[in-house]
Amino acid sequence: MRAVVFEDIGSVRVVDVPEPSLEDPHDAMVRVTVGAVCGSDLHAYHGTLPMDPGERLGHEAAGVVEQVGAAVSAFEPGDRVVIAFGNACGTCFFCRRGQSSLCASFRNHGFGAAAGGLDGMQAERVLVPNADANLLAVPDNVDDDRAVFAGDVLPTALYGVQLARVEPGDTVAVIGAGPVGYFVARLALLRGAGRVLALDLNPERLRLAAEAGALPVDVGASDPKQQVKEATDGRGADAAVEAVGSLAALQSAAQVVRRGGTVVGLGVPGDETLELPLRRTWNRAITYRFAGVCPVHGLWDDAMRAIAEGRLDPLNVVSHRMPLEDAPKAYELFDRREATKILLYP
Amino acid sequence: MRAVVYEDIHKVRVDDVADPRILDPHDAIIRVTTAAICGSDLHFYNGKAPMSPGDGIGHEGVGVVEAVGPEVERFRTGDRVVMAFDIACGHCWFCLHGQTSLCEDFRNLGAGPFGGGLGGTQAELCRVPFADTNLLAIPQGMDDERAVFVGDILTTGYYGAAIAGIQPRDTVAVIGAGPVGFFAVQAAMLHGAKEVLALDFEADRLAVAEKLGAVPVNVGERNAQMAVCQRTEGRGADVVIEAVGHPSAYESAVEIVRRGGTISVVGMYVSEQVTIPLGIYWTRMLDIRFAGLCPIHAWWDKAMAAVSAGKIDPLPIISHRMSLDDAPKGYELFDARQATKVVLKP
Numbered sequence: 244m245r246a247v248v249f250e251d252i253g254s255v256r257v258v259d260v261p262e263p264s265l266e267d268p269h270d271a272m273v274r275v276t277v278g279a280v281c282g283s284d285l286h287a288y289h290g291t292l293p294m295d296p297g298e299r300l301g302h303e304a305a306g307v308v309e310q311v312g313a314a315v316s317a318f319e320p321g322d323r324v325v326i327a328f329g330n331a332c333g334t335c336f337f338c339r340r341g342q343s344s345l346c347a348s349f350r351n352h353g354f355g356a357a358a359g360g361l362d363g364m365q366a367e368r369v370l371v372p373n374a375d376a377n378l379l380a381v382p383d384n385v386d387d388d389r390a391v392f393a394g395d396v397l398p399t400a401l402y403g404v405q406l407a408r409v410e411p412g413d414t415v416a417v418i419g420a421g422p423v424g425y426f427v428a429r430l431a432l433l434r435g436a437g438r439v440l441a442l443d444l445n446p447e448r449l450r451l452a453a454e455a456g457a458l459p460v461d462v463g464a465s466d467p468k469q470q471v472k473e474a475t476d477g478r479g480a481d482a483a484v485e486a487v488g489s490l491a492a493l494q495s496a497a498q499v500v501r502r503g504g505t506v507v508g509l510g511v512p513g514d515e516t517l518e519l520p521l522r523r524t525w526n527r528a529i530t531y532r533f534a535g536v537c538p539v540h541g542l543w544d545d546a547m548r549a550i551a552e553g554r555l556d557p558l559n560v561v562s563h564r565m566p567l568e569d570a571p572k573a574y575e576l577f578d579r580r581e582a583t584k585i586l587l588y589p
Numbered sequence: 590m591r592a593v594v595y596e597d598i599h600k601v602r603v604d605d606v607a608d609p610r611i612l613d614p615h616d617a618i619i620r621v622t623t624a625a626i627c628g629s630d631l632h633f634y635n636g637k638a639p640m641s642p643g644d645g646i647g648h649e650g651v652g653v654v655e656a657v658g659p660e661v662e663r664f665r666t667g668d669r670v671v672m673a674f675d676i677a678c679g680h681c682w683f684c685l686h687g688q689t690s691l692c693e694d695f696r697n698l699g700a701g702p703f704g705g706g707l708g709g710t711q712a713e714l715c716r717v718p719f720a721d722t723n724l725l726a727i728p729q730g731m732d733d734e735r736a737v738f739v740g741d742i743l744t745t746g747y748y749g750a751a752i753a754g755i756q757p758r759d760t761v762a763v764i765g766a767g768p769v770g771f772f773a774v775q776a777a778m779l780h781g782a783k784e785v786l787a788l789d790f791e792a793d794r795l796a797v798a799e800k801l802g803a804v805p806v807n808v809g810e811r812n813a814q815m816a817v818c819q820r821t822e823g824r825g826a827d828v829v830i831e832a833v834g835h836p837s838a839y840e841s842a843v844e845i846v847r848r849g850g851t852i853s854v855v856g857m858y859v860s861e862q863v864t865i866p867l868g869i870y871w872t873r874m875l876d877i878r879f880a881g882l883c884p885i886h887a888w889w890d891k892a893m894a895a896v897s898a899g900k901i902d903p904l905p906i907i908s909h910r911m912s913l914d915d916a917p918k919g920y921e922l923f924d925a926r927q928a929t930k931v932v933l934k935p
Binding site: 336340342344345406476478490493503508511516517521522524525528529531533535536 | 824859860866
């Protein structure tokens, strides 16, 4: 079968790989109908998350169950499903508390052996271990292009909004208006936020954020702290959600949040350190919530319901649709920030 | 009247000073019946916070309303009340949102120029501005010594536990078994903790915590992380309440909290800084809540109800009872850590 594999830093290829086959009675085989390129795939693409040449990429996909092991009870061949970006056991201490990403046997799809070794989903087929816990049924009225967002991006945004403890009327600042930032804005508004300010540099992303109902703040053109202050009677935002994954963005979040507010570090950070002034932070009564990997299994049914009920439309962030064979081009576009979200079709 | 005043570093004295008078129609004058010496009084005593000779000191106290201004509606002469250590206006945005310690017109009783120049509670009489906001009625039949800490450390400990999001069956570790830790231990139990571990290196403080039902961990004798992991199947504490206010206590909290756990930082910080490795905090999914000064007004009726119901017992923390005139001796004992809590009777 065909699959996208890592070749070298800045280079991916579509190659023939061996067909996966069921290895355990809890496994399922999913034939992918649509996959996607995610911001975190770029960590691999840039070499910040090291992978070996030939390892398969991708962790967002929807498709059809083709085969199930004898111990799989919730799914059967023919079922339409979305696959969790990371695989959890579903029964340990952390899984039971809705923190499945802290599961002792948590494994990532599509980031190579070092990150869990599970199949990449930018491929024709994906082997999904422990299928009962790691597949989600797609309702009849949700198409695959929309469903794919319930496996990663939407639950991640939903998680960010939950961590921000958004109350009705709150002002929420979102640092970074990529796909996750876009959905954070949408979901915060759905949850009753009075106003969402979206901070970014990229005009296309700011336009999209405005479409989501957020107030766009071009951080290249103006002082974001001042802008947020002006929008909040001088106080600052009740919550600031960092959806980039950089020290600068986190510091920006800390600058625009009000006293007594919450800073959420949602983006995957690199190898950076923050010098935290304890007295100032304590006096300002700031809460820092470092999100970690999204515990998708406790959130994705809500995300799917939001799609099914039409409360938000994930297709708004889709800028490109391409055949799987064009994946190298898709990565290039995405890397140059010329695409907001790319769907790939095997 | 007689009042404890600051004289110099390591020196307070009891002096004759002018009686406080109603200066604003919202003021009340309280005849103090019981006051206490608080750990934060030692900041002035030790020269860590500025105070001028002759400034009144003390911010924990109960008494009887002696006089009220014409605009005071909720209290009248003869009412028994506890005073809030933090004096809030009661009507700014932060006050109206339950964050009275972030009040735009925030003041402290007995805290010198930085507290707004108000007199202290370690005196025969004390003026309380915005009396309707900053006084709490003492339930009938409750004695002074049970009520006095509701105005500060009891409610601070309660707040530290309340904002930590304790779930039933959680293991809670309280770092520091001083007065705030003492109340945090009881409040953690009240919030449903399965087990509370008290960490300190002073045997007598640990003995008090043990009497309350906490598991004492002498961190002078045992490695804190190992001790906590032993009681949590190797995971670490679900919730840590840091009740010291020192970078080493903060780092200890980060070490003993489990992945996906919560740290409530109640201990007060003077000027320190810590370095946060973002990737590690993020991967460990840490939720760090810097409490700031306790917004007493939002919590003290709950705290008072817990005392009324006998669920929080303040009395074991009191080691010394003295007349107001013996205050200098009380400060010496407290500063030398020979007293856990000193109450003064004018």
